[in-house]
Amino acid sequence: MNFALRFRPRGGASLWVGAILVVALVLAAASSLVWTPYPPAAIDVAHRLAPPSAAHWFGTDNLGRDVASQILAGSRVSILVGVIAVGIGLAFGVLLGLLAAFAKGLIEDGIMKFSDFVFAFPALLTAIMLTSTLGPGVVNAIIAIGVYNVPVIAKLTRATANSVLSREYALAARAAGRGPVAIAFDHVLPNIAPALIVQATIQFAIAILAEAALSYLGLGAQPPQTSWGKMLADAQNVLYNAPRLALYPGAAIALSVLGLNLLGDGLRDALDPKLKARG
């Protein structure tokens, strides 16, 4: 057997391309904590709309701010929003999903009906409604996107947990007198973790898109905080003078989302070979 073929990892190309893009995103965010070429919010009107050069890799915007520094700093907001919004979704979603799977009956029906209902609402609409009530800002954007994630995770948790609970080992554990909490931690969670990780990756991508859209509309990050969505809104004001300013933040969003989606697909293939076999 061909050695290289035998050791080819199961995720394939999408896993690796996705992983590289996501690592690049994380590195950009991490490095921006300690270093950016210029302070991202520093205004320098004398050098406004400068083309890309050695001093300003991506040029400057209409207030003379360094675009490369803003892109680096913007990755921080994207990651922050993604991590917390997905965290909220996982924390409440897993809890509700497990509750539904274990409780059955009316509680299960209630939780699932509610999830279906919230699920039918697009993330962006939920976010717009909530930020309009709570006021604009990154924190409220995070809450809004997090709320949308809860039913997605809850539905997945219930469905996967139910299939674990119908297995012999779960029945055996129950017959041996183990309580629902012990069964949840020892048998259900370890078995549904792969599915949750894959879904969390996809929800992370959706969170980045939603944050960018909210910030573009002025409902997310507020000045002086920078965000890719806000950069696109600023770029639109000088579209005729410097169309290139609209390219960088958009490409940053698209590459991050692409990376996360590919990573999710790759992880699904790697963690669950059965799904891959189905094509």
Place this chain on the structure above:
Amino acid sequence: MLAYVLQRIILFAATLLIASLIVFAVMDILPGDAAQTILGPTATPEAVAALSHKLGLDQPAPIRYARWIGGALRGDLGLSYAYGSPIGPLIASSLAVSAPLALMAMAFAAAVGLAAGVYAADRRGRAGDAIVMGASQIGIATPNFWLAILLVILFAVTLRLVPAGGFPGWQEPARALGALILPAVALGAVQAAILTRVTRSALIEALNEDFMRTARAKGVSRRAALWRHALPNALTPILTIMGLQFANLIAGAIVVENVFVLPGLGRLMLQSISNRDTLVVENGVMLLAVIVIGLNFVVDLACAAIDPRLRAPAA
């Protein structure tokens, strides 16, 4: 089928009721007094109290809810604080832009998504499949408002073929339709990419079924079996996703309408949010909820009509 339809209608009505309660509750905790916002920061407390009373804002919540729903059922949505005009016509005129936009975007998404999905499934594992799947990954990752800006850069800034935005009104139907083409493409592209993937996987699943082998064994050509047997069986998941997609289209329109400065529902809502024009936002969100829930209702019925197994009573 009749029992199924009745059951769906009851569920539809119940969902609408819950939706209206949630929308009312969320908008009701809006910080900031609407009367104070209308009169400005210099208004005296007495003037604010008087306006609150006139607008009925000092009534208890259940009464305000009942008045809102009662009014809506009679077609009276109340007055916009900011525009000082009835909300019904305001929303209707914005829908005259948003509804054609959403329909055009959905038509674009369905045409591209179904065609590309069938093509990829038919050539599963070959180069054409890989190219379509790669393109759809990029399509899903591209934010619709960025695509919208890129289209503006290409067609308005560089080629100067179309104006960068704005809407001439339906008095000039040709120019009005023209103004909606780029927004519809920007809005529909992501949904086309998603639909491509759904169509492909649903079709591949159907292609692996036993009835496909039977059809081929009977002498039905590959292409004919695909269209006559596989596609109808793949249609249920495709239709379900399309229902959900329409909801996403409507939400996405809020952003895309802003890129193209279209006077649609999205722009009206956004302006009303910054004006703290609560009633307009409340009615706008409720309208979107009615559209989304209504669409899911129609999709459920359509799926039951296509697939008799769905309307069988649960065993």
